[in-house]
Amino acid sequence: MAERIFDINNDNKDILNIIRCKPGIEKTVLAKEANIAFKTLANKLDFLFENNLVDLEPKLKxxxxxFYSFGISIGGSHCKIAIIDAEYRVLPKEEFNEICDRYNVFNNDFFSNRENNSNYGYKYFETPDNRTTLEIYLNEILKDIIKLYDIAINQNSLPPIISIGVALTGSIDSSRQVIVRSHNIGYLKNISKEMLLKPENLNGLKERRIEFVIDHNAKAMATCEKFSLYHEDNLNYEYNKKKNVVCFYLGSGIGCGIILNNRLIRGCRNFSGELGHIQVPRYPELLEDSLPQEPCTCGAKGCIEHLIIHDVFDMDRESFQKATSDELSKRIEEWKNADGAAYERKMKILGYYIGWAVDAITKLLNPGLIIFSGKMTCFITKAWSYIKPTVGEMDYAMLDCQMILSKYAALAPSIGAAILSTFPADELIEWII
Incomplete structure (x- = not known):
């Protein structure tokens, strides 16, 4: 059943994605948008209804x-797992926790016991410092997903489980399904997705035809953010008509997900968006200070993410990786309470570097929307008035560009990984409307 739903979702992706983005759309409008005859559409909708993917009444949705799909993000400091439904919405916290408790899954000791204060269901654990431990954790998670698949099939108490997506930092070749290099996790280099799995789990996924896909976290994050713009309960719903969207994600470094003309941009090997490794001029007042002694993870010096970590937060890479959004936010509040002048200076430095990133993106791509995600959501509102893109006489590049905060913040890559896994690896992802 699961593999059939996977194929049906992919074979009808245009129709389903239009409905995902515009629930309640009139069938005549849907036929026009999907560029198919109305009679053909009617037959397809009946087929999708019979396979439990759409509801026809009281409105089309x-x-x-x-189905369910699972998303796992592997970051430089933390790894998260979340579940999405067929509408590409993450499960609420109560529903996620009920699954964990009822079926005794994702309760391993390596998961953090820290309380989840969001409305969304997920669990996380600290990224291990070696490949062996990461593989052990990952395979325990996959074993639980296989367990849930069998329950869904045998007891019919869960939706079919069709896929698992894993989002990673660094250079991820989505067409070959290879981790070329994860800059923030040194032991992940030249590894195919199969090399991460134990034989029994690899065979278990194949036997059940559960798709397993790896992708880049910035692409996953952008995919999540774009779909979420169409959800009416999203505060950013008014921006859903923006076709050119750039997402900045700050985790252990800075990633950049790009959507141009409603199409996810990958580049020839999925390596696009390495914004954090663009070298920029240092903040003028710091030019006489010594540069960070350690090079960036890419080997260069003067990368924007490296300067933010050093010049703004006074941290080394390892400390910044381990810091949570709450800890960074608390650090900024301590500056503000201790010394107003020092806080002001830090915000100017932060605004300067983010301004360079915004400047580069707006001049190169002319987007209509920039979404700040990840750890940026914990401090970007404080730095908002300090962001000064150095656009010079090209200030018109900013005319139609709105800047907003992510709905899902650091959870976005997990959600996006799950969404991307519902299509074949390296599939073209686009939004027709």
């Missing part, structure tokens, strides 16, 4: 219980 995705049946959220059509």
């Amino acid at each position: 995705i049946n959220r219980s059509g």
Whole structure:
């Protein structure tokens, strides 16, 4: 059943994604947008209804219980797991926790016991410092997903489980499904996705035809953010008509997900968006100070993410990787309470570097929307008035560019990984409307 739903979702992706983005759309409008005859559409909708993927009444919409997909993000400091439904919405915290407790899954000792203060269901653990431990953790998670698949098939108490997506930092070749190099996790280099899995789990996924896909975290994050713009309960819903969107993600470094003309941009090997490794001029007042002694993870000096870590937060790479969004936010509040002048200076430095990033993106791509995500969401509002893109006489590049905060913040790559896994690896992802 699961593999059939996977194929149906992919074979009808245009129709389903239009409905995901515009629930309640009139069938005549849907036929026009999908560029198919109305009679053909009617037959397809009947087929999708029979397979539990859409509801036809009282209005046309995705049946959220059509399937589940799992997303895992592997970052430089933390790894998260989340579940999405067929509407590409992450499961609420209560529903996620009920699955964990009822079926005794994702309760391993390596998961953090820290309370989840968000409305969204997920679990996380600290990224191990070696490949062996990471593989052990990952395979325990996959074993639980296989367990849930069998429960869904045998007991019919869960939606079909069709796929698992893993989002990673660094250079991820999505077409070959290879981790070329993860800059922030040194032991992940030249590894195919199969090399991460134990034989029994690899065979278990194949036997059940559960798709397993790896991708780049910035692409996953951008995919999540774009779909979420169409959710009416998203505060950013008004921006869903923006076709050119750039997402800045700050985790252990800075990634950049790009959508141009409603199409996810990958580049020839999926390596696009390495914004954090663009070298920029240092903040003028710091030019006489010594540069960070350690080079950036890419080997260069003067990379924008490296300067933010050193010049703004006074941290080395390892300390910054381990710092949570709450800890960074607390650090900024301590500056503000201790010394107003020092806080002001830090915000100017932060605004300067973010301004360079915004400047580069707006001049090169002319986007209509920039979404700040990841750890940036914990401090960007404080730095908002200090962001000064050095656009010079090209200030018109900013005319139609709105800057907003992510709905899902650091959870976005996990959600996006799950979404991307519902299509074949390296599939073209686009939004027709």
